[in-house]
Amino acid sequence: MNPEARVKRQCVFLAYRKIFVRKLARIRKRKAICTIVQKNDWLSYQKCVGISEIDDVVRILRILLTKRIFESEELASKEFPNLEAPQNGQVVKRDEARNVVGEGLIEIKQEEASNGAETIPHNDTIALQLPRFPFNTQHRILSIIQRLLEESCFRFTEKWLPFVLERYGWTCAAAGELTKWLSILKKHINDLPHDCLGTEGQASFKSITPTVAQLRHTVVHRLHLTLDQFLDQIRCARTLGEILKDVENISKLQALHVQVELHAREMRQNQETMQREVDSALLQIQWEREALIQREQRLQSYVMRQKTNIPAAAGRSLDESINVLLATRKLGIVEDEHIMSRHNENAMDNNYGVIVEEGDIESDEDRLRLELD
Numbered sequence: 001m002n003p004e005a006r007v008k009r010q011c012v013f014l015a016y017r018k019i020f021v022r023k024l025a026r027i028r029k030r031k032a033i034c035t036i037v038q039k040n041d042w043l044s045y046q047k048c049v050g051i052s053e054i055d056d057v058v059r060i061l062r063i064l065l066t067k068r069i070f071e072s073e074e075l076a077s078k079e080f081p082n083l084e085a086p087q088n089g090q091v092v093k094r095d096e097a098r099n100v101v102g103e104g105l106i107e108i109k110q111e112e113a114s115n116g117a118e119t120i121p122h123n124d125t126i127a128l129q130l131p132r133f134p135f136n137t138q139h140r141i142l143s144i145i146q147r148l149l150e151e152s153c154f155r156f157t158e159k160w161l162p163f164v165l166e167r168y169g170w171t172c173a174a175a176g177e178l179t180k181w182l183s184i185l186k187k188h189i190n191d192l193p194h195d196c197l198g199t200e201g202q203a204s205f206k207s208i209t210p211t212v213a214q215l216r217h218t219v220v221h222r223l224h225l226t227l228d229q230f231l232d233q234i235r236c237a238r239t240l241g242e243i244l245k246d247v248e249n250i251s252k253l254q255a256l257h258v259q260v261e262l263h264a265r266e267m268r269q270n271q272e273t274m275q276r277e278v279d280s281a282l283l284q285i286q287w288e289r290e291a292l293i294q295r296e297q298r299l300q301s302y303v304m305r306q307k308t309n310i311p312a313a314a315g316r317s318l319d320e321s322i323n324v325l326l327a328t329r330k331l332g333i334v335e336d337e338h339i340m341s342r343h344n345e346n347a348m349d350n351n352y353g354v355i356v357e358e359g360d361i362e363s364d365e366d367r368l369r370l371e372l373d
Contacts (some may be wrong), residue, residue: 011051
């Protein structure tokens, strides 16, 4: 089996292992499997297993059911070796499963199968928050960028629109806020020489202006941005510096953009690695939890059997004891009767201590002679 097929099979197993239990684990007919899949929120499972066609999922499920993978932990471990127990205190990572599941753990909210199985409530996922830089770092960088852009706008206006500075009486970049500089440039963009910005430059300026204005708003109102928002504002700021062709600040803006992107990428990679480790650990916990549930069920079955076996064994033992007791008692009575019989015979023989000789006993001949006389 190729690695991709094995990964898909494992994902299907992980997604449906809670459903195909007990009687449902012994289903083999394709139609019945398809019905169960359709009744259990197929669209949610479709996203988890990464398979768009229900027929493919049913086919894989039928293979797993035929091989009894859902019925035996041992068979499941042999089929998917990367679902092994922890070793030396470390959770074994499921690389193949993580590649398909991606950033999040398989999270499926489902109703229990119609066999009436009880559930144990637990968290299926621990989702980490989306990464973002600390606020103080973000605020410092955006404040620096805001100052650099104001300087670029001032120098650009000083070169191409000097009458504006005269009108406002501004002699330095700090005299106007970034949003005011943007408003001035936007208002007088048609007064600029054609080769100053060019058609493409004008279009870029108009597209990035709202985001650059939001940068100033972020700094003033102390907003904490998501990583994507932060990167977008820095990217637009760099673009504005390039449009204004401010040689002094272009390199600074580019360097800031490169450094932020570099560290953002590293932060994302670290968080993705951690998320995969958490997901892997949760999968292991789920595996162990289900093993404990099965063990508990076996214990419950054992207890139910013993509830019958223990009294039955005690009853048989008691019956045997009574039979032995009655047999012993009967033997004693027989012995007593035998002793009494022998005692009576002796008593008759002894005649209460009187010795009887043979001559003292009347014979039949003597009794006959007496009767004839």
